[in-house]
Amino acid sequence: MTAADTTTSGKLKSMARDSVKTVIAASMVGTAIEFYDFYAYGTAAANYFPKVFFGDTANPTVALLASLLTFAIAFIARPLGSLVFGHFGDRMGRKTTLVVSLLTMGVATFLIGCLPTYNQWGIAAVAVLCLCRFVQGIGLGGEWSGAALVATENAPESKRALYGSFPELGAPIGFFLSNGTYFLLETFNDDDAMLAWGWRVPFLLSAILVIVGLVVRVQMEETPIFRLAQEQKKVVKSPLTEVFKKSWKQVLQATFLVAVTYTLFYTLATWSLAWGTKSTEQGGGSLGFANQEYLLMLMIAVCVFAAFIVISCVNADKFGRKRVIIISSCCLVAFALLFPYLLDPAVVGQRNFAANLLFLCLGFALMGTAFGPIGAFLPELFDANVRYSGSGIGYNLAAIVGAAFVPTIATWLSHNWGVHSVGLYLCVMALCCLVAVLSCKETKDVDFTK
Secondary structure (H helix, E strand, O other): OOHHHHHHHHHHHHOOOOOHHHHHHHHHHHHHHHHHHHHHHHHHHHHOHHHHOOOOOOOHHHHHHHHHHHHHHHHHHHHHHHHHHHHHHHHOOHHHHHHHHHHHHHHHHHHHOOOOOHHHHOHHHHHHHHHHHHHHHHHHHOHHHHHHHHHHOOOOHHHHHHHHHHHHHHHHHHHHHHHHHHHHHHHHOOHHHHHHOHHHHHHHHHHHHHHHHHHHHHHOOOOHHHHHHHHOOOOOOOHHHHHHHHOHHHHHHHHHHHHHHHHHHHHHHHHHHHHHHOOHHHOOOOOOOOHHHHHHHHHHHHHHHHHHHHHHHHHHHHHOHHHHHHHHHHHHHHHHHHHHHHOOHHHHOOOOHHHHHHHHHHHHHHHHHHHOOHHHHHHHOOOHHHHHHHHHHHHHHHHHHHHHOHHHHHHHHHHHHOHHHHHHHHHHHHHHHHHHHHOOOOOOOOOOOO
C-alpha cells in the first residue's frame, strides 16, 4: 500500500458515518417501497385492471395483455430516471438524490390509487394511469443504485456484499407487504368489492412507507466515500459522459447480470399468479387455484427468497461475487428447463399445492442467490465518481431487457405455445447472465475509494 493509499484509508476511517441501523433503514426502505409498488401494480394488472381499465375489451386474454403492457411503462421510464438521478447523485451526493427519488416514486404510486376507472373517464383514465406509471418509473430509476451506494459505501471492506444485501432484502419485504395487503383484503371482501375499491388500498397505503423512508433519509449522513471524493476534487462535471466514454463495457455487463433476476422475479410473482389462477380462456393455465391461495404460497416462498439473499451475500464476501453468480446462473438454466413440468396440468393435475410450492420455493431460492451479490457487485464495477450513474444505468436497462415485457411475453408464449416455452425464455436470459459474469473480473478486493 502506498503512502497516498494509507492517507486515504486513514481519512475514510476518521469520517463520521451513520450507524449500521441507519444504513440498513435508509438503504432497505427504498427497495422495499420499489418492490411493494411494483408488485402491487403487477397484482392489480393481472387481476383487476383488465376489468377496471380495459373492461370494454371483448376478449379476456386481450384485456389481460393490454393491462400487462401498462406494467411495462415504468420499466421503460427507469433508464431515463437513472440518467437524471445518476447525474445528480454523482454531482451532489447520494442523500439528496435519494430523498427526491423516493418522493417522486411515492407521489405517483399514491395517485394511481386515486384514479377514476374506465367507466368514469373512458380512455382518459388509461392515459393518466400510463402517465402515473411513467413518473413512478422515473423515480424508481434513481432508487436502487443510490440505496446500494448508501449501504456499500458505509461498509467495512470485508463485508461489502453483506451490507449490499440490505437494499436487496427490501425486495422480499416489499413483496411480502404487498402480498399480505392483498391477502387480507381478499379475505374480507368479495370480487365486486375488490373491483370497486379494494384494489386501491395497497397504492394508498404506500404513502405510509414513503413517509417513514423520507424521515430516515433526511436525517442520514452523506456517505463517507462521496465526501472523500469531494475533498479530493474527484467529482466530475458530467458523470454520464464519463460512464459512456470509459465504462460502457461495465454498463453492458451490469445490464445482463441483473436482467435474469428481473425475468425470474416477474415470472414467479406476476406471470405465475395469472397462470395459476386463471382459466385457459382468460390467458392462464387452468391450474384451479384461488387468488388468495396463490398469494399465500407466494408469501411462504418469499421467506425463502430473503434467506437466500443473506446466504449468497455471506458466500460472496467469502468466495467472491463471480463464483456465486456463476453457480446461480448454471442452476437457473437447469431450473428453467425443468420447472414447466411442475406447472403443466397434464403432468401434475389441478390444485397441486406441493408441485406449485416447490416451483415457487426453488425459484425464489435461486432468485435470492442471483440477486443478493448484485448489491455489491454492480457498484464495484465502476469508479467512485461515476458509481451512481454507472450502476443505475446498468440496473435500469436490465429492467427493460429482463422485466418490462416479461408478464406480457410469458402470457403470450404460454397461451400460444404452452408453459415449456416460458422455461426456454428464462433459460435464454440465464445464459446471457452467465456470459456476462464470465466476462467480468472478480471485484471482491477492489479499492472502493477509487
